[in-house]
Amino acid sequence: MNKSASENKGYINQTKMIEIKCSEEWDKQVLQSEIPVILLGYEHGCQECRELEKKLVQRAADAVGNYKLVKLNLEENQNIAQYLYMKITPTIYLITGEFAIEGIEGQPGEEKLEKFFESVNRVSGIMDKDTDFLSQIELASVFLEEGRKVDEAIKILHDNLANDIFGKKFGGYIHALIGLGHMLRGESFQCLKHLDYATRQYPDQINHQKTQQIVQKCHEKLKEFQKMQQKYDD
Numbered sequence: 001m002n003k004s005a006s007e008n009k010g011y012i013n014q015t016k017m018i019e020i021k022c023s024e025e026w027d028k029q030v031l032q033s034e035i036p037v038i039l040l041g042y043e044h045g046c047q048e049c050r051e052l053e054k055k056l057v058q059r060a061a062d063a064v065g066n067y068k069l070v071k072l073n074l075e076e077n078q079n080i081a082q083y084l085y086m087k088i089t090p091t092i093y094l095i096t097g098e099f100a101i102e103g104i105e106g107q108p109g110e111e112k113l114e115k116f117f118e119s120v121n122r123v124s125g126i127m128d129k130d131t132d133f134l135s136q137i138e139l140a141s142v143f144l145e146e147g148r149k150v151d152e153a154i155k156i157l158h159d160n161l162a163n164d165i166f167g168k169k170f171g172g173y174i175h176a177l178i179g180l181g182h183m184l185r186g187e188s189f190q191c192l193k194h195l196d197y198a199t200r201q202y203p204d205q206i207n208h209q210k211t212q213q214i215v216q217k218c219h220e221k222l223k224e225f226q227k228m229q230q231k232y233d234d
Helices: 023-031 047-062 078-084 110-124 129-146 150-161 164-169 171-184 188-201 209-233
Strands: 018-020 037-042 068-073 091-096 099-105
Touching (some): 099 129
Antiparallel strands (some): 037 091
């Protein structure tokens, strides 16, 4: 049963957003946070940013779930902004376990904001373990599909693969994703190694549609890699 706001351990009832002004505050308030964080990327003079901040604070005042509101001036903290790929103001991210799992660039309409808060409520309102696990896998999948943060994606996947329960439950899909990560780094041998392991150890999972799509991408990237090598050799 979901707990009320007053019963949630460490519940934060915020009437304003916490301002991040340096890397130390970023580490403390976001990366080391024990509860999910809603991060607003803004810049001075941005009217849309001020309007969105008011909406977020109002939502927090009425919320039952437990999360933290934080804002970051992108002009004054460019190193953090670049790390997060924040280029547009306003931008909001939902961050949990050091990873951004949901985000919106620009001023969102009510429908988009509502969908964003569905994720916020799910994460902050005692998310079930399967959903939490799958959200991390999905995040890694997005990184790989976009061809960015490949090393981070592989780390997320290996960390979750180490979980005895979920590693076995979703092992075929995870190994296929790790294989794609290695292929994106030009490591064809490691890619094929993970695909072969997934096929042998998880024969039922390897035929799932999502897993097959990843396997197909791996082979497409492998062909591209081999063509490039052939051109280089010629």
